[in-house]
Amino acid sequence: MFSRNHRSRVTVARGSALEMEFKRGRFRLSLFSDPPEDTELQRKLDHEIRMREGACKLLAACSQREQALEATKSLLVCNSRILSYMGELQRRKEAQVLGKTGRRPSDSGPPAERSPCRGRVCISDLRIPLMWKDTEYFKNKGDLHRWAVFLLLQLGEHIQDTEMILVDRTLTDISFQNNVLFTEAGPDFELRLELYGACMEEEGALAGAPKRLATKLSSSLGRSSGRRVRASLESAGGSGSSPILLPTPAVGGPRYHLLAHTTLTLAAVQDGFRTHDLTLTSHEENPAWLPLYGSVCCRLVAQPLCMTQPTANGTLRVQQAGELQDWARVHGVLKGTSLFCYRQPEDADTGEEPLFTIAINKETRVRAGELDQAAGRPFTLSISNRCGEDEVTHTLQTESRGALHSWMEALWQLFFDMSQWKQCCDEIMKIETPAPRKPPQVLAKQGSLYHEMVLSEPVAPGGPGEGLLLQDNTISAEIRALLSSYYSDR
Numbered sequence: 001m002f003s004r005n006h007r008s009r010v011t012v013a014r015g016s017a018l019e020m021e022f023k024r025g026r027f028r029l030s031l032f033s034d035p036p037e038d039t040e041l042q043r044k045l046d047h048e049i050r051m052r053e054g055a056c057k058l059l060a061a062c063s064q065r066e067q068a069l070e071a072t073k074s075l076l077v078c079n080s081r082i083l084s085y086m087g088e089l090q091r092r093k094e095a096q097v098l099g100k101t102g103r104r105p106s107d108s109g110p111p112a113e114r115s116p117c118r119g120r121v122c123i124s125d126l127r128i129p130l131m132w133k134d135t136e137y138f139k140n141k142g143d144l145h146r147w148a149v150f151l152l153l154q155l156g157e158h159i160q161d162t163e164m165i166l167v168d169r170t171l172t173d174i175s176f177q178n179n180v181l182f183t184e185a186g187p188d189f190e191l192r193l194e195l196y197g198a199c200m201e202e203e204g205a206l207a208g209a210p211k212r213l214a215t216k217l218s219s220s221l222g223r224s225s226g227r228r229v230r231a232s233l234e235s236a237g238g239s240g241s242s243p244i245l246l247p248t249p250a251v252g253g254p255r256y257h258l259l260a261h262t263t264l265t266l267a268a269v270q271d272g273f274r275t276h277d278l279t280l281t282s283h284e285e286n287p288a289w290l291p292l293y294g295s296v297c298c299r300l301v302a303q304p305l306c307m308t309q310p311t312a313n314g315t316l317r318v319q320q321a322g323e324l325q326d327w328a329r330v331h332g333v334l335k336g337t338s339l340f341c342y343r344q345p346e347d348a349d350t351g352e353e354p355l356f357t358i359a360i361n362k363e364t365r366v367r368a369g370e371l372d373q374a375a376g377r378p379f380t381l382s383i384s385n386r387c388g389e390d391e392v393t394h395t396l397q398t399e400s401r402g403a404l405h406s407w408m409e410a411l412w413q414l415f416f417d418m419s420q421w422k423q424c425c426d427e428i429m430k431i432e433t434p435a436p437r438k439p440p441q442v443l444a445k446q447g448s449l450y451h452e453m454v455l456s457e458p459v460a461p462g463g464p465g466e467g468l469l470l471q472d473n474t475i476s477a478e479i480r481a482l483l484s485s486y487y488s489d490r
Contacts (some may be wrong), residue, residue, distance in 0.1 A: 013472070017469065018394065030325045037092075038089065038092055038093075041085055041089055041092075041157070042089065043213070044081075044085055045085040045086065045089070046322055048078050048081045048085065049078075049082060049083050051074070051078045052075060052078040052079065053069055054084065055074040055075040055078055056075065058071040058073060058074070059071035059075060062253070064252070065200060066166075068147075068253050068254055069148045069164060069198060069200075069254055070164060070194045070237075071253065072198070072253040072254050072255070072256060073148075073150055073161070073164055073196075073256065073401040075253075076152075076256055077152065077159065077161045077197065080152060080154070080159050080378045081159045084154065084157045084158075084159055084182070085157055087157070088157035093414075098128060099117065113228065114416045116186060116187050116304075116416060116417050116421065117304050117305045117413075117417045117421075118184055118185065118186060118303065118304075118305055119185050119187070119302055119303055119305055119421065120181060120182065120183050120185065120302035120303045120440075121155060121181075121182045121185040121189060121191065121300070121301075121302045122179060122180065122181045122218075122300075122301050122302075122303075122431045122432075122434075123153065123179075123180050123191065123298050123299070123300050124179040124180070124184070124299050124432070125297070125298055125299045126151065126162070126174050126175070126176040126178070126296065126297070126298045127173050127174065127176075127296070127297040127298070128173060128174040128195065128260075128278070128292065128293075128295075128297075129172065129173040129292075129295060130167070130172060130173055130174065130291055130292065130293060131170075131173060131291045131292065131293040131294075132169050132291055133291070135446075138145055145169075145199060145200070146166055146167065146168045146170065146196065146199075146200040147166070147168070147197045147198065147199055147288070147290050148164055148166055148167075148198045148199065148200055148254075148256075149164070149167055149174060149195060149196065149197040149198075149259070149290070150162050150163065150164045150165065150166070150195075150196055150311060151176060151193060151194065151195055151196075152193075152194040152196060153180050153191065153192070153193055153194075153426070154191070154192045154194075155182045155185055155189055155190070155191045155192075156182075156184070156189070158182055158184065160180050161486060162176045162178045162180070163176065163177070163178060166200070167197075167290070170442060173265075174328070175364055178331040178434065179432055179434040179435075180434065181434050183429065185302070187264075187265070187266055187420040187421045187422075187424075188209070189265065189266065190263050190264075190265055191263065191264040191265070191300070192232075192261065192263045192264075193261060193262050193263070193264065193296065194258060194260075194261045195258070195259045195260045195261065195278070195292075196256040196257065196258055196259065197256065197257060197259045197288050197290050197291075198254045198255060198256045198257065198288055199287050199288045200254075204288050214462075231478070242253075255288075256288075257282060257286065257287075257288035258281050258282075259280070259281060259282050259288065259289075259290055259292065260278040260279060260280050260281060260292055260296075260346075260403055261278070261279055261281065262276055262277060262278050262279060262296060264300055266302070266421070266424070268299060268300050269300050269423065269424055269429075270299075270300065270301075270423070271299075271301055271427075271430070272299065273297060273298070273299050274297070274298065274299070274300070275296070275297050276295065276296050276297075276298070277294065277295055278292065278294050278295055278296050280292060283284050289389070297413055301430070302421070302424045302429065303424070303428065303429055303431055304421045304424055304425060306336065306413075306414055306417040306418075306421075306425070307335075307337070307424070307425060307428050308334040308335075308336070308428065309335070310333050310334060310335045311334050311335065311410050311413065311414060312332075312333075312334040312406065312407055312410035312411075313331070313332060313334065313345075313348070313397060314331070314332060314399065314403060314406070314407070315329070315331060315332075315335045316330055316331075316332040316396050316397065316399075317329050317330075317396070317397040318330055318332075318341055318358075318362075318394060318396055318397075319394065319396075319397075320356070322395055325418045327397070328341070328355065328405055330342060330343065330355060331343070331345045331347070332396070334360070334407075334410055334411070334414065336425075336428065337359065337360050337361050337418075337425065337426075337427075338357050338358065338359060339356050339357065339358040339359075339362060339383070339473040340354040340355050340357055341355050341356050341357065341358065342355065354461050358383055358385075358394050358455055359385055360411070360414065361385070361418075362415070362418050362419070362425075363383050363385070363386060364383060364384065364415075365383075365384045365385075366381060366382070366384075366408070366411050366412075367381065367382050367384075368380075368381045368404065368408055368444075369381070369382070372486070375396060379397070379398050379400070379401055379403075379404040380395055380396060380397045380398070380404075381395075381396050381398070381404060381407060381408060382394065382396070383396065384396045392402060397447045424444035
């Protein structure tokens with residue numbers, strides 16, 4: 001019924017008027033094909049769909065609580081990315097229909113329509129303080145519960161996540177060691193942080209419930225009747241089936257709940273540790289409720305491309321301030337808030353020290369002018385900076401009108417980027433490259449010593465539990481292989 005062009009991803013109904021127009025040659029199929037950036041986004045969408053199918057298989061194969069939590073977390077992240085990519089594709093399609101795609105900054109016209117440069121945004125040292133009751137933290141009273149928590153971070157259509165951490169009342173805050181980096185951000189970015197959590201049932205308490213119930217029944221029903229009830233309970237529990245009087249738990253993965261969220265913008269960027277408010281979405285009656293203090297501490301930095309990459313370079317003749325006759329022929333490189341003047345172009349590539357540097361900041365004034373061309377003077381521009389009560393001016397000469405226009409355009413674009421990125425252009429903020437993600441340790445636990453205790457009895461060779469043990473080890477090996485392939489594709 002439908003014809004699919006897999007190269008251009010266009011679907012056309014068979015026998016339709018549009019297909020007939022294609023056959024007659026009145027339309028080119030390329031007019032309806034996706035642009036390269038949409039194709040790359042579609043490739044990411046297909047990848048996440050495959051990852052979601054793998055996460056579902058992984059969840060079905062899990063035999064332990066921690067494994068199921070990791071698989072459910074992967075499934076939630078995949079679903080979030082799929083929704084984000086689909087929304088971005090829809091937005092681009094609408095913009096393409098309205099004729100707003102494919103516009104370059106040089107076609108924008110007036111300076112008010114300039115597009116600011118892109119940049120990198122990195123968030124690190126994430127800590128979320130907890131607020132325990134005195135009886136729970138200091139006196140160690142009450143039921144001991146554990147939570148599995150992680151952060152989901154979204155900037156535009158890009159979504160990243162942190163590692164899963166197990167939390168109990170022995171911890172005073174939740175600390176994430178990940179450095180999360182977003183490489184495509186504009187100065188109007190909105191970084192949304194979402195904290196998800198799942199309450200973990202205490203397996204030790206559930207395992208001991210039948211024995212405690214049997215003890216109470218045997219003591220309350222009398223010696224002979226209680227002995228028979230106790231024997232029936234122990235036989236039901238030891239046969240591998242569910243104990244009587246206790247419902248069989250439903251088969252399914254754990255469920256994560258949104259505990260808190262916040263949104264960070266350019267105003268929150270600072271080369272230091274800051275505290276931001278969290279919006280709490282759960283209450284104490286919620287099964288996944290976690291006693292959050294209501295704030296998140298982190299280091300949020302940004303690097304505009306204009307601060308890390310050269311925006312203009314070429315041959316210049318420079319007359320320094322106070323020298324009316326001497327002109328120095330240099331190779332100029334405009335990068336960040338400085339115009340570096342090198343002796344020759346190779347010095348900029350080898351890391352040699354420049355002959356001198358001209359500061360470019362938000363208070364710098366630039367004027368373009370033309371000297372007498374009859375005397376062989378090229379076009380010029382002057383750069384003036386305030387130094388205390390004095391004004392220091394450097395005069396630059398270019399070799400052609402086109403070169404002068406290119407330098408002026410680069411300087412105006414730099415001033416516009418500074419006005420948009422604001423404090424990020426005062427100095428270069430340091431960003432550490434995040435380490436490659438490693439597959440999570442499925443059986444690793446974090447918390448008190450109580451959770452590190454292993455109470456299972458050894459299985460004798462040839463005994464009834466040996467087959468179950470080998471089967472569980474095989475499943476664990478398959479889960480580790482699936483997790484390794486999942487994180488290697490990130």
